[in-house]
Each structure stands twice: as C-alpha cells, then as structure tokens.
Amino acid sequence: NFMGQILDVHQQEQQLIELLGIDHVLIVAGDSDDQPRVLKDIGRLVNETLRLLLPDGENIIAVMGGTTMAQVAKKLTPKLSVGRQLTFVPARGGIGEAVDIQANTVSATMAKHTGGSHRMLYVPEHVSKETYKTLLQEPSVQEVLQLIGKCNTVLHSIGEATLMAQRRGMSAEVIDMIKSEQAVAEAFGYFFNEAGEVVYKIPRIGLQIRDLDHIPYVFAIAGGHSKATAIQAYMKNAPSQTWLITDEGAAKQILKGV
Ligand code: G3H
Numbered sequence: 445n446f447m448g449q450i451l452d453v454h455q456q457e458q459q460l461i462e463l464l465g466i467d468h469v470l471i472v473a474g475d476s477d478d479q480p481r482v483l484k485d486i487g488r489l490v491n492e493t494l495r496l497l498l499p500d501g502e503n504i505i506a507v508m509g510g511t512t513m514a515q516v517a518k519k520l521t522p523k524l525s526v527g528r529q530l531t532f533v534p535a536r537g538g539i540g541e542a543v544d545i546q547a548n549t550v551s552a553t554m555a556k557h558t559g560g561s562h563r564m565l566y567v568p569e570h571v572s573k574e575t576y577k578t579l580l581q582e583p584s585v586q587e588v589l590q591l592i593g594k595c596n597t598v599l600h601s602i603g604e605a606t607l608m609a610q611r612r613g614m615s616a617e618v619i620d621m622i623k624s625e626q627a628v629a630e631a632f633g634y635f636f637n638e639a640g641e642v643v644y645k646i647p648r649i650g651l652q653i654r655d656l657d658h659i660p661y662v663f664a665i666a667g668g669h670s671k672a673t674a675i676q677a678y679m680k681n682a683p684s685q686t687w688l689i690t691d692e693g694a695a696k697q698i699l700k701g702v
Pocket residue numbers: 509510511512513601602603604608630631632633
C-alpha cells in the first residue's frame with residue numbers, strides 16, 4: 445500500500461545516509477534505467493529541494509554536464525527565482541561531451557527555465573598547451589573562473605568510469621590505465637576506484653574536487669541500478685554535506701550489497 449511504500453523509502457533513505465556517510469539522501473520511486481519518467485521525477489525533486497534550501501538573494505550555481513543533468517535542467521522552474529538571483533556557470537571546462545549535454549548547455553538551460561542568468565566558459569578541449577594558456581588569460585574566461593570560485597551550490601552527476609571514458613572519447617591509453625587502476629566511478633572529470641580514491645583526473649580548469657569541502661550546497665544526482673557501484677564508490681570520500689538525489693533502483697541495489 446501507499447503508506448507502506450512511503451515508510452519503505454524513508455527507511456532506505458536513513459539506511460543510505462548511514463552507509464554512505466553523507467548528511468542527506470532523497471529517493472524517488474522507480475528505476476531510471478527502466479523508466480525514463482523517473483529521471484523527470486528526480487528533476488522535480490531537485491527543483492523542490494533547491495527551492496526550500498537555497499538562501500534568499502544571490503546564489504551562484506556551478507553545474508556539470510551529462511544526460512542526468514540535462515534532464516534535471518528541464519525540470520527547474522521560475523519558482524526557484526522567487527526572492528533570489530540565480531547565476532548558473534559550468535563547473536569545469538570542456539571534458540569532451542556532446543554539445544547538448546555539455547555543462548555550458550546545462551547551465552544555459554537552467555537559466556532559461558528559472559529566469560536566472562548564466563555565463564559560458566569557452567575552453568575547447570582539443571587545443572595545444574600554448575593556446576590553452578593564452579585562453580586562460582582572456583578576461584571573459586577569468587571572469588567565469590571567479591564566479592565558479594564564489595559558487596555556493598554545485599549540481600553534478602555520477603557515472604560509471606569506463607562508460608564515461610568511452611563516451612568522452614578518451615584515448616585508448618587512458619582508458620587502459622583507468623581499467624588497470626580499477627576505476628568504477630566518474631564525477632567532475634575525476635575517476636575513482638571502489639575505495640573512492642582518485643585514480644585519474646581530466647586536466648581542466650574550474651572547480652576541483654577539494655573545493656567542494658567549502659561549498660554549502662552540493663547535490664549529487666544519479667539514479668538507476670546500473671550506477672549503484674559508482675555512487676557507492678564516489679560517496680566514500682564525498683563531502684559530508686552532500687545531498688544524494690537518487691532513485692529506488694540505485695538505492696535497493698546499493699543496500700543489497702550490505
Ligand atoms: O559525471 C558523471 C556523468 O556526467 C554522468 O553522466 O548523467 O549521462 O549518466 P550521465
């Protein structure tokens with residue numbers, strides 16, 4: 445019955461909080477691997493949680509890319525902007541995703557859906573070291589980096605390591621290395637093994653993982669049973685103030701292993 449289901453979900457949230465060692469877990473019904481609707485529900489829940497949580501006034505929100513983030517972006521609403529000025533920025537420079545799921549695009553979509561503003565970070569991925577250095581000195585790039593440095597909120601997803609490395613067209617050498625290091629999770633362009641240790645990092649400007657410790661509102665948004673191992677690995681060293689927004693598919697799979 446319905447009440448029983450709600451109690452069940454609440455219990456799973458508490459169990460995950462203890463198991464993963466983070467302060468907040470919210471679970472949406474269903475499994476986003478099997479039902480696309482679930483990802484939309486995750487997006488709605490992110491919108492609602494941000495609406496209740498973010499302080500009045502100015503908020504700078506740094507966002508990552510990926511298919512989860514692209515879906516979440518579409519579910520944000522103008523309600524989020526009531527009493528607040530929202531500025532969305534990509535958290536890091538290009539890490540090789542297709543245009544429609546790049547952090548720049550996600551950030552622009554979020555601004556459009558909430559009535560907030562956004563800034564683009566123009567740093568293409570396949571440029572020489574020299575060009576890269578020159579680009580970094582561009583005032584427009586510097587300005588966005590400063591905004592990233594002042595963000596109070598981060599929204600990111602978590603992916604499976606090998607899948608992410610392949611999707612982003614990383615070299616065979618790097619993919620082999622990631623495999624031999626037994627990476628299982630990816631977030632922010634960092635790759636983690638099962639113990640949550642960083643085994644590889646895509647060298648890019650912007651938000652670095654150590655910066656997360658000082659950011660009050662950090663949201664890790666990832667669902668589907670296929671992401672259970674990745675979520676659990678990433679959470680081993682995630683900052684404790686992290687909110688995990690996930691679904692029952694992932695939650696049950698993680699709790700099965702206990
Ligand atoms: O960092 C994690 C990946 O961006 C997750 O990508 O949402 O497409 O699974 P995804």
